[in-house]
Amino acid sequence: MGLCSLSFLYLFLPLSLLVYWACPLGLRPKALLFLSFVFYYGTEGWMGLGLMVFVLLSDWMLAGRLLGSRNAKLRQAFVACAVVKNIGIFLGYHIFAPSHIPLGLGVYCLTSLGYVLDCYHGFAIWGKDPSRVLLMSAFFPKLPAGPIVYYGRMVPQFFSLRVTLNNIGEGGSLFLLGLFKKVILGDSMAVLFQSLHEIPKYEVSLLGIWSMLVSLSFALYFTLWGFCQMAEGLALMFGFRIAENFNDPFLSQSINEFFGRFNATVNRFIRRHVYMPLGGAKGGSPSMVCNILILSVCMASWFGLRPNILLWGIFLSLFVMIEGYLLPRGWKNIASFFQWLYCAFVIQFSMVFWAGDNLSESFSYLRILFRGASGMDDRSIYLLVSNYLVLILCCLFALGLPRKAALLVKRIFPGPAAIGEILLNFLLLTSVTAYLL
Amino acid sequence: MYKKLTGMLFLVMVAVIPLWLFFTGGFWEILFPEQKKLEEAFAEHFPANAFWDRLRTGLNYIGGSKEQNGVFIAEDMLMLNVQTAGQDVIDSNATQVIELSLRFERPVYLMLIPTASGIQQSKVPYNNFAPLYDQRALIDRIYRRMAGNLTVIDVYPALFNHQSEYIYYRTDNAPTGMGGYYIYTTAAKKLGLPQVRGIDQFDVEHIDFNYYGDLYDLAPYNAVPADRVSLYHFARGRRGYIMTHHDNRDSIRRYYTLYPEYRQQLGDSMDVVLGGVSPIIDIQVENSQYNRQLLIFGDHTVQSYLPFLLVHYSRVTFVETAQVAPELLTKLNPWDYSQILFAYSVDRFVSGEQLAALSRFAAPTAVQKG
Numbered sequence: 001m002g003l004c005s006l007s008f009l010y011l012f013l014p015l016s017l018l019v020y021w022a023c024p025l026g027l028r029p030k031a032l033l034f035l036s037f038v039f040y041y042g043t044e045g046w047m048g049l050g051l052m053v054f055v056l057l058s059d060w061m062l063a064g065r066l067l068g069s070r071n072a073k074l075r076q077a078f079v080a081c082a083v084v085k086n087i088g089i090f091l092g093y094h095i096f097a098p099s100h101i102p103l104g105l106g107v108y109c110l111t112s113l114g115y116v117l118d119c120y121h122g123f124a125i126w127g128k129d130p131s132r133v134l135l136m137s138a139f140f141p142k143l144p145a146g147p148i149v150y151y152g153r154m155v156p157q158f159f160s161l162r163v164t165l166n167n168i169g170e171g172g173s174l175f176l177l178g179l180f181k182k183v184i185l186g187d188s189m190a191v192l193f194q195s196l197h198e199i200p201k202y203e204v205s206l207l208g209i210w211s212m213l214v215s216l217s218f219a220l221y222f223t224l225w226g227f228c229q230m231a232e233g234l235a236l237m238f239g240f241r242i243a244e245n246f247n248d249p250f251l252s253q254s255i256n257e258f259f260g261r262f263n264a265t266v267n268r269f270i271r272r273h274v275y276m277p278l279g280g281a282k283g284g285s286p287s288m289v290c291n292i293l294i295l296s297v298c299m300a301s302w303f304g305l306r307p308n309i310l311l312w313g314i315f316l317s318l319f320v321m322i323e324g325y326l327l328p329r330g331w332k333n334i335a336s337f338f339q340w341l342y343c344a345f346v347i348q349f350s351m352v353f354w355a356g357d358n359l360s361e362s363f364s365y366l367r368i369l370f371r372g373a374s375g376m377d378d379r380s381i382y383l384l385v386s387n388y389l390v391l392i393l394c395c396l397f398a399l400g401l402p403r404k405a406a407l408l409v410k411r412i413f414p415g416p417a418a419i420g421e422i423l424l425n426f427l428l429l430t431s432v433t434a435y436l437l
Numbered sequence: 438m439y440k441k442l443t444g445m446l447f448l449v450m451v452a453v454i455p456l457w458l459f460f461t462g463g464f465w466e467i468l469f470p471e472q473k474k475l476e477e478a479f480a481e482h483f484p485a486n487a488f489w490d491r492l493r494t495g496l497n498y499i500g501g502s503k504e505q506n507g508v509f510i511a512e513d514m515l516m517l518n519v520q521t522a523g524q525d526v527i528d529s530n531a532t533q534v535i536e537l538s539l540r541f542e543r544p545v546y547l548m549l550i551p552t553a554s555g556i557q558q559s560k561v562p563y564n565n566f567a568p569l570y571d572q573r574a575l576i577d578r579i580y581r582r583m584a585g586n587l588t589v590i591d592v593y594p595a596l597f598n599h600q601s602e603y604i605y606y607r608t609d610n611a612p613t614g615m616g617g618y619y620i621y622t623t624a625a626k627k628l629g630l631p632q633v634r635g636i637d638q639f640d641v642e643h644i645d646f647n648y649y650g651d652l653y654d655l656a657p658y659n660a661v662p663a664d665r666v667s668l669y670h671f672a673r674g675r676r677g678y679i680m681t682h683h684d685n686r687d688s689i690r691r692y693y694t695l696y697p698e699y700r701q702q703l704g705d706s707m708d709v710v711l712g713g714v715s716p717i718i719d720i721q722v723e724n725s726q727y728n729r730q731l732l733i734f735g736d737h738t739v740q741s742y743l744p745f746l747l748v749h750y751s752r753v754t755f756v757e758t759a760q761v762a763p764e765l766l767t768k769l770n771p772w773d774y775s776q777i778l779f780a781y782s783v784d785r786f787v788s789g790e791q792l793a794a795l796s797r798f799a800a801p802t803a804v805q806k807g
Contacts (some may be wrong), residue, residue: 001475001476005476005479006476006479006480006483007467007475007476007479009451010451010454010455010479011455011467011479013451014448014451014452014455015455017448042475164444165440165441165444165445166440166441166444167444168444168445168447168448169439169440169441169442169443169444169445169447170440170443170444172443172444172447172448173443173447176447188500378565378566378567378568379566379568381563381566382563382566382567382568385501385563385566386501386502386503386504386563387500387501387502388500388501389499389500389501390500390501414439415439418439418440418442418443419439421439421443422439422442422443422446425443425446425447425450426446426450429450429451430492431492431496433489434489434490434492434493434496435493435496437480437483437486437489437490437493
C-alpha cells in the first residue's frame with residue numbers, strides 16, 4: 001500500500017479520518033502515530049517498521065540523555081552517536097542494499113536527527129511522552145518524499161489537532177492535486193523518458209536527447225512535488241500544516257536560487273546543520289569552494305549515492321560558484337528572462353547525469369550532444385506528439401501558471417471559483433482513479 | 438461555506454467506494470484477501486472496472502496517446518502494432534518452414550497474411566512518424582528466401598487493393614470473412630484450384646453486429662464501432678461437413694456443420710466460425726467432387742479463408758502450431774495430404790517461434806509415404 005494506490009485512497013484514508021475524528025483531542029497524536037505505523041507496516045512490513053521505531057526511539061532517548069547532561073563533551077558524544085547512527089543507516093542502505101531501501105528512510109532519519117541537533121542547540125525540548133516527537137518523524141504522508149520538518153514548527157501544532165470540514169476541503173483539494181501531479185504528470189513523464197531512453201544511441205537525434213532530458217526533469221519534479229503536495233494536503237486534513245518543499249524551482253533565475261526552491265526543506269536542513277557549521281560563505285576561497293561542493297554533494301546524495309547523481313551535484317555546484325564568485329556583479333542586471341533561460345538550460349542539461357544508467361552512458365549522451373546528431377527522428381516525434389497534452393500541462397505547472405490563474409479567478413469570482421474547485425476535485429479524483437486501477 | 442462544502446464532498450467522494458464495497462460484500466474479501474495482495478484484491482472488487490478502463494483509454498487518447506498496450510487507436514478501428522521478437526525468431530521460423538517443406542516431399546506453400554496496420558497504413562495514427570513494422574518488406578524478404586524450395590502465396594496486393602472495404606475486424610487482429618475471401622482468391626490460383634468461386638456463390642449470414650474482439654480488451658476506446666461477424670455458406674451444391682476438433686487433452690468435439698451457431702450462446706461469436714480455433718481441426722467434406730486433401734499449419738486467421746477453400750477439397754486438416762502439443766501430432770500423417778500450406782499472420786510469424794512443435798516430424802518412412 002503506497003500513497004498512490006486505490007487501497008490508500010478508498011480504504012486507508014477514509015478509515016483513518018474516521019478513526020482520527022472519533023478520537024478525543026488529547027489522544028489524536030497517538031492515534032495518528034498508530035495510523036502511521038499501520039501504514040508503514042502495510043508498506044514495509046515488520047522489519048521496516050522495527051527499523052523506524054528503533055531509529056526514532058533511540059534518538060528520542062539520546063535527546064533525553066543529552067538534555068539531562070551538563071557535561072559538554074558528553075552532550076557532544078550523544079550528538080555524535082545520533083549522527084553516526086542515522087547517517088550510517090542511511091548510507092549503509094544506499095551502499096550495501098540500494099535495492100532494498102525502506103520507504104522514507106532518509107526522511108525519518110534526517111527529521112529525527114534534526115530533533116536531536118535541535119535539542120543540542122536548545123531549539124527543542126524533551127518530554128516523557130515520545131508520541132509527538134515520534135509522530136513528527138513518522139507521519140506517514142511525508143515519508144515518500146518529505147518535507148523535512150522541525151520540532152519548533154511541528155510539535156506545537158500537535159497539541160490542538162482539530163478536524164474541520166474547512167481543513168478537509170482545503171487539504172483534500174491539495175491532496176488530489178498532488179495525486180494528479182504524481183500519477184498523471186510524473187508517471188507519464190517517467191514512461192516518456194523510458195521510451196526515449198530505449199532509443200538506440202546510434203538512432204537518437206538531438207530532439208530525442210533533449211526531449212529525454214526535459215521529460216526526466218519533469219518526471220522527477222512532478223513525482224516529488226506531487227508526493228509533497230499530497231503530504232501537505234493530508235496534514236491539513238489531520239489538522240496541522242507542514243512546510244512546502246517545492247517553490248516553483250523552474251522559475252529560478254540562478255542555480256543557487258534553484259537549490260533554494262527545489263527540495264527546499266532538505267536544502268535548509270543541510271545548510272543549517274552542515275553548511276553553516278562548516279563556515280558557509282565565510283572564510284577564504286578554498287574553504288568557500290569546499291563548503292559549496294559539500295553542500296551540493298549532500299543535496300545530490302539525498303537522491304542516492306550513484307556516481308552519476310553525485311556528479312550532477314558537483315556539476316551544479318560549479319555554476320553556483322561561477323554565479324557567486326566569477327561572474328561580474330552586473331550580470332544580475334541583465335533581463336530576468338535571459339537569466340531564467342540560462343538557469344533552465346543548465347538544469348535541463350544537468351539531467352544528462354541522471355539520464356545515464358552509469359557514468360559511461362551519461363558521457364556517451366554528452367558526446368552525442370557535443371559532436372552532434374541528426375536534428376530529429378521519427379520515433380522521438382511520435383513519442384512527443386503522443387504525449388503532447390501532458391507535456392503542455394507539465395510546462396504550465398512548472399511555470400506556476402495554473403496556480404496564478406486560480407488565485408486570479410478566486411479573487412475576481414470567488415463563488416464560481418469555489419464551485420469550480422469542487423468540480424475540479426471530482427474530475428481529478430475520477431481521472432486519477434482510472435489511472436490507478 | 439464553500440470550503441465546508443468542498444470538504445463534505447471530498448469525504449463523500451472517498452467514502453462512496455468503501456461503502457459500496459461494504460454493502461456488496463467485497464469489503465471483507467479486500468481486507469482479508471486469500472492468496473492475493475491487497476491491491477490486487479481491491480482492483481478485482483472495484484466497481485465498474487470496464488468503465489474505468491474505457492475512461493483511461495479515452496483520457497490517453499485526448500492527451501495524444503493513440504497507442505495503448507501495443508494497439509493503435511485509429512479513428513474507427515484498432516490495429517495491432519506488430520512487434521518483432523528479433524531477427525533470430527524470423528530466421529528460425531523461415532528455416533523451419535524450408536526444412537519441413539523438404540521433408541514432406543509434397544507441394545508445400547507459404548502464405549504470410551499482413552495485418553491491418555500493414556495494409557491500412559493511412560489509418561494508423563501519426564502514420565508519418567509511427568514506428569510501423571514494414572510488413573511488405575518482411576514478406577518480400579522471406580519469400581525471396583523461399584525461392585526454389587516451396588511456392589509462396591502473396592496476398593498483400595489483393596488485400597491492399599481492397600483496403601477501403603471491410604476486410605479487417607475493427608476490434609480484432611484478424612481478417613473478416615470478406616478479407617478471407619480476397620485471401621482465398623489469391624491462394625486458390627497458387628494452389629492450382631480450378632474455378633475460383635465468386636463471392637456471389639456464397640450466402641452471407643450475419644450472426645452478430647455487436648462483436649468486440651481481443652484488441653478492444655487491450656484498448657477499450659469508446660468511439661470504435663462494434664464489429665459484424667458474418668458466416669459464408671457455399672450456395673452451389675450441397676456439401677456435408679464432419680468437423681472434428683482435437684484439443685491437447687486428447688478430447689474431441691465433433692460438429693456436422695462449419696458453423697455451430699449454438700456456440701454463440703457460450704459467449705464469443707467468433708467461436709461459431711469453424712467452431713473456434715483448436716490445436717487440430719479436421720474437416721471431412723462429404724459430396725465433394727474433388728479428391729484433394731489439404732494440411733494447413735497456421736494460426737487463427739484460418740477462420741477467415743478456410744470456409745472458401747473448403748469448396749475445393751475433400752479433406753482439410755488445420756494445425757494451430759503455437760497451441761498444439763507435440764504428442765497430439767502423432768495422430769497426424771502429413772503424407773496423407775496432397776498439399777501442405779503454411780499460413781501465418783505476419784505478427785505471429787515475427788513475434789515468436791511458430792513451428793517448434795513440428796520438429797518431431799522425422800524423415801518419412803516407406804510406410805508413411807504409403
